[in-house]
Amino acid sequence: MKLSKKNIDLRSSHVYDAIVVGGGAGGLSAGIYLQRYRLSSLIIEKGRGRSFWMQNVTNYLGLEPETPGRTLLQNGEKHYLELDGDFLRGYVEEVIDEGETFAIRVKVGKENSIYPILRCKYLIAASGIIDHLPQLSDMQNVYDYAGYNLHVCMICDGYEMADKQCGLFVATESAINTAFVLNWFTPYISVFTQGLFTVSDAMRQKLKDHGYPLFEQPLKRFVGENHLMSGVELADGTVVPLETGLVAMGSRYHSDYLKGLDLEWKGNNLPTGEMCRTSHPRIFALGDLKEGINQVSIAVADGTLAATAIWRDIRRASPPRIWEDNLQQYASLS
Amino acid sequence: MKLSKKNIDLRSSHVYDAIVVGGGAGGLSAGIYLQRYRLSSLIIEKGRGRSFWMQNVTNYLGLEPETPGRTLLQNGEKHYLELDGDFLRGYVEEVIDEGETFAIRVKVGKENSIYPILRCKYLIAASGIIDHLPQLSDMQNVYDYAGYNLHVCMICDGYEMADKQCGLFVATESAINTAFVLNWFTPYISVFTQGLFTVSDAMRQKLKDHGYPLFEQPLKRFVGENHLMSGVELADGTVVPLETGLVAMGSRYHSDYLKGLDLEWKGNNLPTGEMCRTSHPRIFALGDLKEGINQVSIAVADGTLAATAIWRDIRRASPPRIWEDNLQQYASLS
Numbered sequence: 046m047k048l049s050k051k052n053i054d055l056r057s058s059h060v061y062d063a064i065v066v067g068g069g070a071g072g073l074s075a076g077i078y079l080q081r082y083r084l085s086s087l088i089i090e091k092g093r094g095r096s097f098w099m100q101n102v103t104n105y106l107g108l109e110p111e112t113p114g115r116t117l118l119q120n121g122e123k124h125y126l127e128l129d130g131d132f133l134r135g136y137v138e139e140v141i142d143e144g145e146t147f148a149i150r151v152k153v154g155k156e157n158s159i160y161p162i163l164r165c166k167y168l169i170a171a172s173g174i175i176d177h178l179p180q181l182s183d184m185q186n187v188y189d190y191a192g193y194n195l196h197v198c199m200i201c202d203g204y205e206m207a208d209k210q211c212g213l214f215v216a217t218e219s220a221i222n223t224a225f226v227l228n229w230f231t232p233y234i235s236v237f238t239q240g241l242f243t244v245s246d247a248m249r250q251k252l253k254d255h256g257y258p259l260f261e262q263p264l265k266r267f268v269g270e271n272h273l274m275s276g277v278e279l280a281d282g283t284v285v286p287l288e289t290g291l292v293a294m295g296s297r298y299h300s301d302y303l304k305g306l307d308l309e310w311k312g313n314n315l316p317t318g319e320m321c322r323t324s325h326p327r328i329f330a331l332g333d334l335k336e337g338i339n340q341v342s343i344a345v346a347d348g349t350l351a352a353t354a355i356w357r358d359i360r361r362a363s364p365p366r367i368w369e370d371n372l373q374q375y376a377s378l379s
Numbered sequence: 380m381k382l383s384k385k386n387i388d389l390r391s392s393h394v395y396d397a398i399v400v401g402g403g404a405g406g407l408s409a410g411i412y413l414q415r416y417r418l419s420s421l422i423i424e425k426g427r428g429r430s431f432w433m434q435n436v437t438n439y440l441g442l443e444p445e446t447p448g449r450t451l452l453q454n455g456e457k458h459y460l461e462l463d464g465d466f467l468r469g470y471v472e473e474v475i476d477e478g479e480t481f482a483i484r485v486k487v488g489k490e491n492s493i494y495p496i497l498r499c500k501y502l503i504a505a506s507g508i509i510d511h512l513p514q515l516s517d518m519q520n521v522y523d524y525a526g527y528n529l530h531v532c533m534i535c536d537g538y539e540m541a542d543k544q545c546g547l548f549v550a551t552e553s554a555i556n557t558a559f560v561l562n563w564f565t566p567y568i569s570v571f572t573q574g575l576f577t578v579s580d581a582m583r584q585k586l587k588d589h590g591y592p593l594f595e596q597p598l599k600r601f602v603g604e605n606h607l608m609s610g611v612e613l614a615d616g617t618v619v620p621l622e623t624g625l626v627a628m629g630s631r632y633h634s635d636y637l638k639g640l641d642l643e644w645k646g647n648n649l650p651t652g653e654m655c656r657t658s659h660p661r662i663f664a665l666g667d668l669k670e671g672i673n674q675v676s677i678a679v680a681d682g683t684l685a686a687t688a689i690w691r692d693i694r695r696a697s698p699p700r701i702w703e704d705n706l707q708q709y710a711s712l713s
Contacts, residue, residue: 074440074676081438081538083564104415106408106455106679108441121440128538200687204415204462225699229690230417232700253709256702319671337653338687342408345440346680353534353672356563365559366566368590375587 047126048087048133050154053161056131060146061085063355064165066137066302069094070341071331072171073121074348080128082356087131087163089151091299094173095333096341098192100272104201105341117341133163137302140168147327149302167355170315170323171331171348172299174339178292179214179239179264186266190274195267195290199223200338202291203230209288212277214264216241216294221248223293224257232256235285237277239264260285300334311336320354321347329354381460382421382467384488387495390465394480395419397689398499400471400636403428404675405665406505407455408682414462416690421465421497423485425633429507429667430675432526434606438535439675451675467497471636474502481661483636501689504649504657505665505682506633508673512626513548513573513598520600524608529601529624533557534672536625537564543622546611548598550575550628555582557627558591566590569619571611573598594619634668645670654688655681663688 048056063079065072068090079086096102099114108117126132135151138160146164153159176197178187187195196202210233213224221244224234236252238244240263252259262279269275276286298313309316309324317323317335329351332344382390397413399406402424413420430436433448442451460466469485472494480498487493510531512521521529530536544567547558555578558568570586572578574597586593596613603609610620632647643650643658648670655663663685666678 070440077438077440083538083541104411104683105441106404106411106458106682107439107446107451109454110458110461112441117441120443124440124444127444204417207417226694228700229694229697232702234702254701255699256705256709258705258709338683340680340683342676342680342683346674346676348440349438349672349674349676360560360563363563365589366562367588368566368568371590371592375590375592 046129046131048131050159053133053153053159056087056163057161059085059164061087061131061163061165062359063087063167063169063352064089064147064149064163065169065171066149067091067094067171067173067299067331068118068122068132069096069171069173069332069344070117070121071173071344071348072169073118073125074345075169075171075329075331075352076125076130076132076348077121077128078349078352079355080125080130082352084352084356084359085131087133087165088125089133089135089137089149089163091136091172092134094299095175099201100192102341103204105345137172140302140306142306142325166359167327167329169329169331169348169351169355170300170303170334171344172302172334173344174296174298174333176292176296177216177294179294181264181266183266189272190267190269190290191292193272193274194288195274195292197292198339199227199230199291199293200340203227206230206289206291209233210235210286212237212285212287212290214239214290214292214294218242218244218248220293220295221252223291224252224255227291228255228257235260235287237264240280296333298334303328319350321351322354380463380465382465384493387467387487387493390421390497391495393419393498395421395465395497395499396693397421397501397503397686398423398481398483398497399503399505400483401425401428401505401507401633401665402452402456402466403430403505403507403666403678404451404455405507405678405682406503407452407459408679409503409505409663409665409686410459410464410466410682411455411462412683412686413689414459414464416686418686418690418693421467421499422459423467423469423471423483423497425470425506426468428633429509433535434526436675437538439679471506474636474640476640476659500693501661501663503663503665503682503685503689504634504637504668505678506636506668507678508630508632508667510626510630511550511628513628515598515600517600523606524601524603524624525626527606527608528622529608529626531626532673533561533564533625533627534674537561540564540623540625543567544569544620546571546619546621546624548573548624548626548628552576552578552582554627554629555586557625558586558589561625562589562591569594569621571598574614630667632668637662653684655685656688 315330331347649664665681
């Protein structure tokens with residue numbers, strides 16, 4: 046059921062089999078499987094995650110290619126609620142490992158917030174990442190195009206960028222190397238450092254050898270209309286015409302709540318075994334938080350794997366269900 | 380485009396980047412990604428695979444839970460064709476490893492068959508499995524219920540069997556152990572050996588201790604109407620009432636065409652690395668052919684992984700695309 050400030054007290058003494066932090070593709074898939082395994086689960090979703098911003102999920106089997114990420118999330122939430130899963134809008138602030146259980150402190154409500162503690166045996170970290178975007182004085186100008194023809198994922202949208210004049214927006218020199226993968230899709234690449242760092246002579250030469258112009262001024266604004274970016278205006282007023290863009294400025298990982306736990310990290314990612322189990326036997330990591338490529342399809346499969354591993358653990362620790370009525374009369378059957 | 384007897388000659392001298400054997404969930408996902416990576420691909424689908432028979436795909440994020448497998452396959456084929464992938468109805472009879480390429484002999488057409496040879500650099504084995512079903516004199520009687528309330532996958536449909544009187548149909552003693560997992564969902568389990576083997580005393584005792592009756596006669600027929608199985612009639616005319624059933628009789632692997640290749644096997648499965656690459660560097664295995672759990676979501680992610688690995692291989696071996704027009708005038712830009 047949908048939980049909120051009003052009814053969260055119903056769950057104050059309940060211990061869930063699993064709490065899933067994040068109601069994106071991975072978290073919803075995990076929730077659907079957990080409920081179908083007849084386990085007790087709660088998804089805590091803060092809202093507006095990475096898939097929420099996708100205007101088109103173009104590469105996920107079964108969806109019309111023009112389906113927005115929001116629709117995928119809505120369908121998944123409905124599916125999960127029909128299976129009697131619990132769903133709460135809130136922000137997970139802290140997780141404390143109590144040995145057999147986790148205690149999870151959630152901020153619920155932007156105003157007059159309450160901070161309930163919820164408990165579970167297993168924790169699924171499916172809170173994902175969000176892309177860093179160019180920081181302009183008018184951020185609405187960025188949001189007007191991000192997720193439309195200003196992309197953040199080359200694997201997802203390289204196809205849409207094919208043979209187009211593409212701006213590559215970076216914040217570090219190493220991210221300029223994205224150009225030498227992006228050129229599989231298009232060679233018409235202009236690199237924008239946004240004035241954020243100095244480019245080495247070696248990289249300068251490499252770009253020159255490929256014919257990819259380098260623009261080192263801060264950006265003033267994106268140019269375009271109706272969510273179609275058609276270029277970028279630099280600080281000095283120069284307008285560079287573009288047909289598409291790729292932002293490769295790294296990501297923020299939604300994982301602060303995990304920082305107090307005894308977990309092995311690899312940079313910002315959580316290394317996992319084949320069932321998405323982290324170094325902690327009762328914590329699983331899905332999708333963008335674990336290592337590997339960031340794709341909806343991968344996150345969905347991760348949800349399947351984590352839920353299945355949790356089911357196996359709990360099932361194996363449970364006494365077998367006997368057909369009681371038959372025990373007495375079984376002699377006559379055999 | 381759709382290929383057939385009529386137009387297959389168009390591709391007689393073409394070398395695909397990848398040919399995908401099997402147009403189920405894994406193969407279609409691989410095809411969609413391959414095309415979006417701007418590679419050249421062909422899916423060869425024999426028809427009527429495992430997902431074709433699913434009456435409801437109940438656990439795949441994004442689909443309405445009542446969506447039949449056929450709809451998922453139709454949507455996927457449409458999606459793939461819109462991306463200009465090639466799709467051929469046919470049966471892959473043999474694959475020959477020519478070193479740089481594979482030569483694939485396909486039987487096309489049930490009558491007046493032709494046997495074109497198609498070539499590719501990479502092979503994706505996504506041909507899956509099909510479940511063994513009880514063999515009755517009237518197989519239509521089995522098909523009337525299989526995929527409805529006579530299930531073949533506990534992970535998929537355990538939820539639907541919860542607390543119901545469930546028949547477990549097995550062909551080997553070891554498969555009887557399925558009962559001791561199925562009892563997570565329901566304890567009302569009756570085991571049917573169909574007269575196919577003799578049950579050990581130890582297993583007999585174990586079933587008795589759980590109260591699960593054992594029926595050792597051959598089956599005459601399933602009883603029911605409108606695709607709802609309500610019991611089974613044994614050879615001696617006894618009718619055992621049931622509310623649902625699980626067939627656990629193993630599977631046939633669609634992998635004969637791989638048998639002549641230099642590949643490492645683990646039983647009927649192909650061991651794979653994290654990107655679904657088999658022991659052969661140019662052959663990938665997806666979904667039910669590889670090890671692990673057999674789920675639509677897993678197969679879909681596998682398609683993503685295999686296509687991505689193939690793209691990386693081909694991309695890294697290709698010369699970089701230069702923005703030629705800029706090379707001349709680049710001096711003036713910098």
